[in-house]
Amino acid sequence: PVLHDTAAYSVCEGDSLSYEWFVTPLGDLIQNNLVTDDLTTPFPSICVDTAGVLNVVLEITNSYGCAQTTSNVPFTVRGLPVPELTFEQPSICLPTTVSILNSSSGAADFSMSIPGYPTYENFLSPLELDVEFPGYYNAEFTVSNIHIIDGHELTCSVDTEYVNAFEGRTPPVAEFAVLPDTLIEFVNPVVEFVNLSEGQIENIWSFGNGEGSGELDPEVEYEAAGFYNAQLQVVNEYGCTDVYSQEIEVYTDLYIYVPTAFTPDNDGLNDAWLPSIIGQDVIATYECSVFTRSGDRVFYTTDPNEAWIGGNDLSGEGVHYSSGGEVFAWRILIKKKDGQGAKTYTGQVTMIR
Incomplete structure (x- = not known):
């Protein structure tokens, strides 16, 4: 038999070597239990997973026991590019963004496709994308390099899919009445x-x-x-x-309730007379006076929380006593803050003994 082999082959790492040997003369040739009846005989593929040079030697024996061995046939195995993408998100809450960093190595060209987005070819890293719709997003990424061998172009490429590469989630809506x-x-x-x-x-x-x-x-x-x-x-x-x-x-506005009677007999019940005021925080000045029927003032204060217990605090004549009830007149003058005005309140109170 006569073998004719090519001078050299080049493949990519991870590819299968598929080659043909040309054999003459015609006849039944047996190789690894394979029977061939043609001048061109495809042999089983060899998977190559390491870059470098691989030499293949083939021996063929015919039915007459004649054998011939080929010379070394070199296969140059080219390394594959290594794809690597990183997806970074400041937040998954919509609207948000995703930053895609490409740190692939050994690649001359790369392409990325994401549903809902255009295909990005040889994009600059990082690539910023706006995320407007909820859900998970998958990314398909292809990297490749090109080798020119004896005028022929050999392209080695790797496809990678990133499942759930990034996501977007609809935020809640806050509102209240x-x-x-x-x-x-x-x-x-x-x-x-x-x-x-x-x-x-x-x-x-x-x-x-x-x-x-x-x-x-x-x-x-x-x-x-x-x-x-x-x-x-x-x-x-x-x-x-x-x-x-x-x-x-x-x-707030001023709301004043003034008792019409009190009993200063030290029994612990209604012993003092004190106007009740709601809205004291708007008061700028407060004056409260109590007078006898003859017009003598017996009580005066500028503190809205100070009570009158029935004494003649101004003249020093002591406590007013009466056999039944004694009626006093009172006057309250209030000026509001920030020029909101002033108002005078008057009335009578009965001191019961």
Whole structure:
């Protein structure tokens, strides 16, 4: 038999070597239990997994016992490029972005395709993508290099799929209503918050007065007039958040209740006379005077929390006594802060002994 082999072969790492030997003369040739009846005989493939030079020698024996061995046939195995992508996200909560870093080695060309996005060829790294829709995203990435051998082009490529490479999740929506209104009177400073949020598993309330709650629909009583920034932060199962806030104004006006009688007999019941004032925080100045029927002033204070216990505090004549009831006149003068005006209140009080 006569063997004709080619001078050299080049393949990529991981490829299968598929080659043909040309044999003459015609006849039945036996090689590794394979019977060939043709001039061109394909032999089984050899898988090559290491870059470098591989030499192949083939011996053929015909039916007459004649044998011939080929010379070394060199196969040059070219190394494959190594694909490597890294996907970095500052957040998975929409809208968000993903930064794709390409650190592949040995690649002259690369291509990436992601459903919903165009195909990116030889892109600059890092590649920034906007993520606008929820779900997981897979990426198919192909890297290749090209070798020119004896005027022929050999392309070695590797395909890689990144499953769940990055993701986007819809954040919850925070919203609430305030009952009875965002403007409430200090006389009844109770506010009910109605949670209108969607998609959350956690509610974080801040009422602007240093207090908070994790309830769904909390109720709060404000203890002073003023402006309060009520805020609700909601969190879903993916850790995505949303914030909603409203300003609540608790306003106050002067509400004065003045007792019409008291009994200063030291029995612990109604022993002092003290006007009850709601809205003291708007008071700039306060003057309260008590007079006898003849017009003598027996009590005076500028402290709205100071009570009169029935004594003649100004003349020093001691406690007023009466066999039945004695009637006194009172006058309260209040000036409000910030030029909101002034008002005088008058009336009578009976001291009962």
